[in-house]
Each structure stands twice: as C-alpha cells, then as structure tokens.
Amino acid sequence: MALQTYVQTIARTLMEEMRRDERVVLLGQDVGRRGGVFLATEHLFDAFGPDRVIDTPLSEAAIIGAAVGMAVHGLRPVAEIQFADYVFPGFDQLVSQAAKLRYRSGGAFTAPMVVRMPAGGGVKGGHHHSQNPEAHFVHTPGLQVVYPSTPSDARGCLQTAVRGDDPVVFLEPKRLYRASKEEVPRDVDQLLPVGVGVRRREGDDVVLVSYGASMRETLQAAEALAQQGIAADVIDLRWLMPWDQALVLERVAAVGRVVLVSEAPHSGSMLSEVAATIAEEVLDMLEAPPLRVSGFDTPYPYAQDRAYLPGPNRILYAVQQVLDY
C-alpha cells in the first residue's frame, strides 16, 4: 500500500462515498474545477460533474443553508468551508437551522449532512486562517463534532459522518494535510463509531488527552517523557461531541494524573469541558489537579505563529507540575 497524505485521504474517501451512494453531493467554494484550495476534492469534479460537485457563490450562509435544504430533500450533502475561520457567515445556518431542525420539528425533519472545514494554526496564516472554533459547535446541542488527527482516522470518521443521520462538523487539521502520511486502506468500510476515542500510547505515570492537530506535539511530548523514564498514556479523543467520557475517566481514575492539550483558546474550551467532567466524576482518584495546555485567550497571532501553539516544551512543563504536585 502506498502512503497517502491526510488531504489525499479526504479526497479519496469522498470519491468512494460518492460512488457508493449517489445521494452524496459536494458543495463549496472552489471545490469543482479547482479541486478545493487544498485539493481535498481533487478529481471529483471530473468524476462526477457539476451537478454533484457544486462550485458555490462566495457565501457560507448559502453553502450551509442549502445543504440543510438538500438534506431535507433526501440528499447527503458534504459542504466544504474553505477555512474554519470562514464558517461564521454561515454560523446562523449551522446553529439555528441544521442543529435544531430535528428538535423543533419533533423529529419530523432531519439534516444528515457534513460540514468539512480545515482548522488550526502553525501555517503562518494569521488569525483568519488559523482558528480552532470547535468549542462553538460543542456548545451547540444537535451537532456532532469530530476532529480526526490521522489519515486513517479521517477516513473512518468521514465514512461514519457521511452515512450518519445528524449534522456533523468535521474539522481537519490543515497543518497535517500534507505532513501526515499513512498507509490507508481503500474500498473497504472502516467506520469509526461516533463518540469513541482511541489510546495512542499506554502508560501509568500520567494521562495526556488531546485531539486534532495537537496530537502530534502531544505524542512528541510523550516520546520525550519516555526518554526520561516517564510512561504517558495518550488518548486521542477523535470525537468532541459526543466525546469518550468512559475512556477518559477510566484511564484518569487508574493513573491519577492528567494533562489536557489543545491549541484552541483556553477559556470555555473543549479542554475545560473534559477537565470539569474529570473533577465531577473522579475527583477522589486524582493525585494532582488536571492541567490544561492550550492556546491563549487572544486572537491567533501572525508573527508568533509557533509560540502560540502548545508545543512539547509547554506540555512537558505541565506534566512536571502534575508529577511534582
């Protein structure tokens, strides 16, 4: 099997899903002839034509809102938002329409759809090409949120998302689009169930919990800890709503120390949610308070693009603190 990058895996998986089910349609800016600005929809326009791969006007409200209407009419739309930072003109459609349709109609109408968006920093893009807006979606009942960190996970989660019955916000770590390569199986189903995380490493000294692009630095930190004889248990959440509470609580209760890592701003974040749940559920099993290593409560800066990211040094510092507690 040849190595496949993250972004090639997205394109390849969409190709397979569109072949499998003719109700699957794509819509977004530049997804057609251009194949997407990151090439996440490369070759699909040639394969399926302009009726199933729709180049839209420059309006995220139109993209997400139209996806809701298509879903109601029986299609399985996969919308692309060019950068997660540009979801906001379409935020109302996602939050007010997609997320609440099932509830407000008493289950009569549903919006099975996927809204894909590249997220995250470290690409010298400044604050409108680097954000991690997952907390907004996690905080919106009715949406599922997923942020896979590897090509194979992206494939499995995308299959699940496209075939599911709910609106899914599908975040893709653009920093890893080309940097992350794997042998990825083709043409076989490999659905990764909603809300199930995965242990990337096993260890008894400290638990590291992360997801998305930050998995990379988290695993680097775990490797550095291993060199020092400290065994980290590393959990990749994959899904942020619903998230794998059972796995996290089980490991944290067993180990007693936990550090949470994500590049999103600190306050009101996904990590805050996980930390609060740990405190509520397994406080008496903890040897140290849960620590968050995150982005800051600032817009994403340009010049200090790298410093903003929670790199291995900041993770190691937090681990030292929970170990010394």
Added chain:
Amino acid sequence: MITDAQRFQPFSEEPIRLIDQSGAWLGAFPCDLDDATLHAMYRHLVLARAVDERLVLLQRLGKISFTASAAGHEAAQVGTAHALRVGRDWIFPYYRDTALAIAVGWPLVELFGQMMGTRADAARGRQMPAHPGSRDLRIFTVASPIASHLPAATGTAIAQKLAGAGDATVCTFGDGATSEGDWHAALNFAGAQGAPIVFVCENNRYAISVDLRHQTGSDGLAVKAHAYGMPGYLVDGMDLLACYYVMRSLLEAARDGLGPALVEMTVYRYGPHSSADDDSVYRDPAEVAAWRERDPIVRFRRFLTARGGWDEAAERELRAAVTRTVDEAVEAAEAAGPVPVEWLFDDVSSRPTPQLERQRERFRAARRAAGEDVAD
C-alpha cells in the same frame, strides 16, 4: 466643482471610459488635471507595480509567507485613491488593495513591515501579509473574511452624515464579495440611510477559481445597486482617469447629501489569486494574455506622452527612483527586526483579563523551564 458634463450615466451598457487604448482622451469634458497631479498618478501606478513584483520575489525567497498581487487592478485603485481627501475620508479596503494603500500614502516601510511581520509594522505583526491599515490615513485595517468590512463601512458613513462635516467613505471589495450576506446588509442599510459612501467592486471576474457566471445569475454587478435605491456605475477599471473622475463626482455627490453609490470597475488580476494558488487549472493563458494587452499603466503612459510633458528620459528617471525607493523600504523594514514573542498577549482588550495574565505567566515559566531566553 463638478460640471454637468463630468457627471456620468448610471447603469450604462458599456463601461464608462475616458482614455482609449492608444491613450487618446474620449471625455465629453476636458481633463482638468495639471501635470503634477497626472505625473503623481503615474508614479503611483509604476510604484505599485514595482512593489507588487518585489512582494512576489520576497515570497519566493521565503521572506514573506503570502502575497495577493494587485497587478491589473492598479488603475482602479490609484484612480480611487486620488479622488479621496486623504486623512478625512475613510477607506475600507480589502486585501488586494496594495496600490490603493500606496497611493494614499501608506509609508512603504510600514507596508513591507506589515508584509514581513517585523517591528516596522504599525499593527505589531498581528496579521498575515496584504492586510493594510492606518489610523492617520483612516484606512480601516483589513480583515480576511470577505465582505465583513462592508457593514462597518456603512456605519462609519452614517456617523459621517450625523457629524455633518461633509466627509465620505469608500469601501472596496472583489466580485466574489457581492455574494455574502454582509454585502447586501451593508448596501441596504446605506441606501435606507442615504449614507455618504461609495462602494467599489474591483471586478476581476474570478473569486479564486469561481468565475462570475457561477457567482451570480445577474447580468453584471453594477445593476445590483438598483434594488438598494442607489445608482450603479459600470467603469473601465483599467482606465485610471475614468475611475478617478467617476469616483470624484460620486464622492462630491455623497458629500452634498445625495447618498451612496455602487461602482463596478472591470479589472483583471494578472497573477494567480495568491501565492498559494495555481490559476492554470481554471484560466486559459490566452485570456490572461489578452487582458495584459490592455495594461492600465501602458495606456496611461500613452495618454501622458500624447498630451506632452512625458518622455523617455522622464520615464527612465522615474523607474530608477522607484527601484531605489523600494530597495530602501525593504531594507528598512527588514532591519527593524522581528517582533518580540510576548507581544502576542497585548491589545486583546482595553485591559488584559486576569485569565490572560495567568496564561502569560505560565507561558513564561514554561519557556524558562525549557531554557529559552524570555528577555524579549
């Protein structure tokens, strides 16, 4: 004073044009600009193109992370700039408006400082390249999200109306921007308020790869003004003087309380959408070549030459001076040095939150623990 002959016809079929390809004046009124003004306009065209070429080069050298070339848009932007009263009127530009920023006097050292994210950037290295802004020049700092600046531009124009000092606002954007909800919200509100604002669409017929046909079912963009109760003008955006005179008359009308207008300037971007784009996938090279034939700089130079007072020697002198100016600005912007790491924590709000203060302390401690120099 604008004479009646200088007023223009809204919603015309053909673009308004004042100089033809050979440089001949087509206007129904005489060009009332003196040599100094015309030569300053020409200098801005040449300087903007030189800056543009340098930015492409700096990007290739890895000194800046991104460029969005304005080549092909210069006449629209420089014409607009010269119609403004700099420092009084407000400008709400978008990322492709480097020539506009240069022509209203954005210092080149600041420009290159912004592009490189050095201490020479007045915005302290906060944004990616191609995001101008200046408090002195009343340039509302560019934000990347398309059309997000339009409602704010309308608000500023309403405030100008309330202040009653006869100032006006210019707001620019691309053709793709006309699809965003914010675009419609802003024009509608401006129309309802009779706000003193001129909306300028630099229509290069592409939003990255999406051509105008897929952007809208509308036959052109100027016509959209009609529904918002304002006149819409179609202008040859590669004709500097057409852009200048239309903008001058509309800004005067706005100052006189006649309300907003929309101007569609037909331009073309010669390069890819940005340094991250490959336009060969969606554009025919023959189309690009055909538009380059209509180059706004060549056309304006022919006009100057035909008029007298511009010759080969003047041209040579200008080109040499422009190269020197650009060299010096790049050097100074680079020499200003990188911005300090901890600047990333400043300017979030009027006063840092206790949460952010704590984050900053922990950040510093982690850096110190890792043996980094935290002095900067």
